[in-house]
Amino acid sequence: MVYILGIDIGTSGTKTALFDYKGNVKASYTEEYELLSPSNGYAEQHPEDWWNATVHGIKEVIYKSGINSADIKGIGLSGQMHGLVMLDEKNEVIRNAIIWCDQRTAKECDEITEKVGKERLIEITANPALTGFTASKILWVKNNEPRNYERCKHILLPKDYIRFKLTGEYATEVSDASGMQLLDIKNRCWSDEVLSKLGIDKNLLGKVYESPDVTGEITQQVADITGLTKGTIVAGGAGDNAAAAVGTGVVEDGRAFTTIGTSGVVFVHTSKMVIDPLGRVHTFCAAVPNSWHVMGVTQAAGLSLKWFKDNFCHEEMEISKNTNKYIYDITDDLARNVPIGSDKLLYLPYLMGERTPHLDPYARGVFMGLSAIHNKSNMIRAILEGVSFSLNDCKSVFAEMGIFFDDMMVCGGGAKSDLWRQMLADIYSTPVTTLGSSEGPAMGVAILAAVASGVYKNVSEACTEIVKKDITQKPILENTELYNKYYNVYKKVYLDLKDTYKTLNSL
Numbered sequence: 001m002v003y004i005l006g007i008d009i010g011t012s013g014t015k016t017a018l019f020d021y022k023g024n025v026k027a028s029y030t031e032e033y034e035l036l037s038p039s040n041g042y043a044e045q046h047p048e049d050w051w052n053a054t055v056h057g058i059k060e061v062i063y064k065s066g067i068n069s070a071d072i073k074g075i076g077l078s079g080q081m082h083g084l085v086m087l088d089e090k091n092e093v094i095r096n097a098i099i100w101c102d103q104r105t106a107k108e109c110d111e112i113t114e115k116v117g118k119e120r121l122i123e124i125t126a127n128p129a130l131t132g133f134t135a136s137k138i139l140w141v142k143n144n145e146p147r148n149y150e151r152c153k154h155i156l157l158p159k160d161y162i163r164f165k166l167t168g169e170y171a172t173e174v175s176d177a178s179g180m181q182l183l184d185i186k187n188r189c190w191s192d193e194v195l196s197k198l199g200i201d202k203n204l205l206g207k208v209y210e211s212p213d214v215t216g217e218i219t220q221q222v223a224d225i226t227g228l229t230k231g232t233i234v235a236g237g238a239g240d241n242a243a244a245a246v247g248t249g250v251v252e253d254g255r256a257f258t259t260i261g262t263s264g265v266v267f268v269h270t271s272k273m274v275i276d277p278l279g280r281v282h283t284f285c286a287a288v289p290n291s292w293h294v295m296g297v298t299q300a301a302g303l304s305l306k307w308f309k310d311n312f313c314h315e316e317m318e319i320s321k322n323t324n325k326y327i328y329d330i331t332d333d334l335a336r337n338v339p340i341g342s343d344k345l346l347y348l349p350y351l352m353g354e355r356t357p358h359l360d361p362y363a364r365g366v367f368m369g370l371s372a373i374h375n376k377s378n379m380i381r382a383i384l385e386g387v388s389f390s391l392n393d394c395k396s397v398f399a400e401m402g403i404f405f406d407d408m409m410v411c412g413g414g415a416k417s418d419l420w421r422q423m424l425a426d427i428y429s430t431p432v433t434t435l436g437s438s439e440g441p442a443m444g445v446a447i448l449a450a451v452a453s454g455v456y457k458n459v460s461e462a463c464t465e466i467v468k469k470d471i472t473q474k475p476i477l478e479n480t481e482l483y484n485k486y487y488n489v490y491k492k493v494y495l496d497l498k499d500t501y502k503t504l505n506s507l
Contacts, residue, residue, distance in 0.1 A: 002455060003065075003072045006439065006446030007057065008240065009050045009079035009159050011035060011099065011262040012306075016057025017442040018065050018072070021455050023466030025439060027061035036096060041103035041353065041361070044096040047085050047161050054162050058226040070229045074453035075166070075218070076445025077237035078244075079159025081179040084137040087154040087164075094148050097158060098137045100179075101263065101299055101352040103361040105136035108143065112136060112181070115197045124194055126178075126185040128279035131353065131361045132299075135181035138200060155204045159237060166234055167216030170206040173236030175243075177208055178284035185292070186273055188285055209236040211246075211287035212451040212459060235452035237445040238287040241265050241295055247444030248409040248435060249467035251288050251459055256405040258391055258424060258432070259440070260414025264301025266394035268294050268403055280357040280397045287448060288459045294403060296356035296394025301387045302414050304349040304365070305331070308383055312376065332419045335381040340479060341486045342378045345369045347386030348493060356394045358494060362501040368493050385483075387414075388423045389490045395428060408432050409469075411440045418473070426479035427487065436468035443467075 002021040008014065013032035019025055031053035036044040062069055082100040087093060098104075109129035113121060122128055129136060134157070142149045156164060157180070160172045177183045177190075182198075182205065184191040195202050209215050213236045223230040238246065241259065245267055248257045256268040273292045275283050281296040300307070309317070309331060316334075320327040350363035367382065398404070408430050414420050415434055425432040437443050447462045456462035 001067075001071055003067055004446040004449045004453070004455070005058070005061070005072050005075045006442035006444070006449070007054055007075065007077050007162065008243070008441040008445070009054070009077070009162055010240065011080045011101075014050055014053035014057055015439070015442050016054065016061050017439045017446065018061040018067070019443065019446045021450060023437060023443065023447070025437065026067065027064040028439065029057045029060040029064070031056050039104070043099050043102040043352065045099055047093050047097050047158070050158060050162060051165050054165070055226055058228060062227045069227050072228065072232055073455060074233050074235055074449030076235045076447070076449035077159040077163055078240050078441035078445040079157065079162070079176070081157070081176055081239040081241070082132050082134050083158040084134050084141070085156045085158060085161040086141065086148065086152040087156065088151045089153045091154070091164070094151050095141070095145070098140070099158070100132050102137065103131050103353040105131045105140045106361050108136040108139040111139060112198065116194055121194070122275060122277065122279060124184055124191050125181050126273070126275050126283035127181060128359065129181065130355065130359065132355060133179060133181040135198065139198065152204065154206070156206060160206060163215060163234060166218055166222050168219055169216035171209060171215045172206045173209045173211045173213070173215070173238065174285035175211055175287045176239035179239060183208070183285070185283060185285060210289045211236045211238045211242065212289070212448045214452050233449070233453055235445065235449040237448055238441075239284075240441045241267055242284065242287040242293065243441035243444035243448075244411055245269060245293060245444065246287050246447050246459060246463065247440050247442070247467070248411055249463040250409060251463050254405050255407045257409040257411060259412035260301045260387070260410070260420065261412040262301070262303045264298040264387055264391050266296045266391050266398070268398060268405055270294060270403065274401060274403060276397060276401055279359060281394060287444070294398065294401070296397060298349060298356060298387065298390035298394070299354055300349045300351035300365070301391070302412065304347070304351060304383050304387055305380070307351060308379065328417060331380050332417050334377040335384055336419055338377050338381040340482050342382040342385060343373060345374050345378050345382045346486065346490050346493060347379070347382040348490070349383070349387045349390050357397050360498070360501065362505045363494070364501060364504070366493065366497065384420055384423060385486070386490070388420070388427050389487050391424065392427050392487060393491075406430070410434055411438070421473050425473045425475045427483045429475045429480045431472050431474045433472040434470045436470045
């Protein structure tokens with residue numbers, strides 16, 4: 001039997017999943033780790049935590065499945081995008097990784113825009129300078145930690161750090177590299193012009209591959225500590241959202257998906273490169289060769305609910321512990337008893353600033369309309385609705401760009417909630433469909449590894465064979481009409497607070 005391994009280095013944890021060549025899950029393991037926030041708006045993690053979780057995951061799935069590791073024909077890597085991992089000449093991590101949701105780099109974004117030019121930057125990288133992207137993080141270290149920058153010999157993205165640990169290769173692939181703001185998106189290679197203008201040495205960066213390419217092989221040292229077989233190929237893989245697209249079969253025009261993880265994403269595949277000149281949504285290289293995707297991002301989707309759960313749902317967590325009932329099923333049950341609009345309570349999910357459509361690092365979370373009639377159930381419902389409204393902002397920008405879709409898949413932890421899925425269907429006014437598999441990006445990069453190892457000819461063929469749809473929820477017209485009224489108010493709240501956010505930040 002042929003098996004494929006998919007490893008997804010996420011923000012909250014690393015998932016390792018073993019599949020057969022038909023996409024059936026044979027074993028899966030997830031290990032969580034902490035997110036560090038040393039200052040307001042900062043977000044960091046220890047790369048060693050990702051590696052330890054990867055090693056534990058590989059050992060666990062091999063043990064649980066009972067397979068011979070020699071039957072694993074390929075490994076695919078997915079990961080949180082935009083993170084900065086810096087290695088010294090001994091390949092040791094110099095500092096904590098600055099990850100995607102970090103918001104410290106507003107000044108560096110201004111510097112990038114000034115040095116490259118706003119229009120030229122979008123023309124080359126398909127995006128304006130953003131605090132979440134890797135380029136501004138590199139400049140922040142250069143400006144604020146010059147000694148660390150001088151020590152740096154290699155710059156890697158989170159999943160590519162794991163690739164290096166597995167294979168000894170300094171490499172990346174086009175979908176994840178697109179989010180660094182150093183890639184020529186049209187030509188799918190590093191931009192010498194951007195690197196030169198920013199003063200970043202190209203030799204610090206890894207070799208760029210297409211996502212289904214072979215990028216290296218498992219070393220003997222890694223084989224000894226994980227139980228893998230030396231020489232097993234490692235595919236290019238993909239950034240988490242590009243990987244999720246493959247895992248949901250969104251590899252052709254007119255197809256889209258929403259993922260509700262720590263962040264939330266609305267993602268559309270396109271065979272033509274389309275750019276929003278206002279930079280509200282992002283155009284990146286897709287994991288499918290010679291194609292692209294357009295995506296909008298809300299920074300704190302599942303993070304909003306997790307934040308509320310961790311701080312205000314201790315009673316529910318105790319019930320979950322004592323009954324083995326999933327904690328988010330309990331919070332869903334609370335929200336079900338609240339009407340649409342949450343008794344006129346709105347939530348803006350800007351805990352970590354925002355990307356789509358506002359590009360505002362100063363934005364912060366808001367409960368609007370809070371009164372004495374509201375309780376915990378109202379606040380949970382408002383969070384679910386507020387995140388859904390934020391995701392609908394992404395869809396609205398796509399429509400302005402002339403990008404439409406009639407097939408919306410949904411994945412990520414939030415997709416387990418039938419309540420949240422119905423909200424999305426109603427607010428999008430589009431049917432929303434889940435997958436037969438819940439493995440998400442891990443499934444996507446396993447598919448890419450299957451192509452890299454020759455099990456399938458191309459990504460489209462593999463998806464046709466492997467990806468299966470499950471439950472479809474259709475929009476309810478009267479719900480859509482009611483949600484639209486609250487959505488219009490929701491949009492106005494940000495505009496009313498925009499200047500106030502900056503004033504608050506300056507105090």
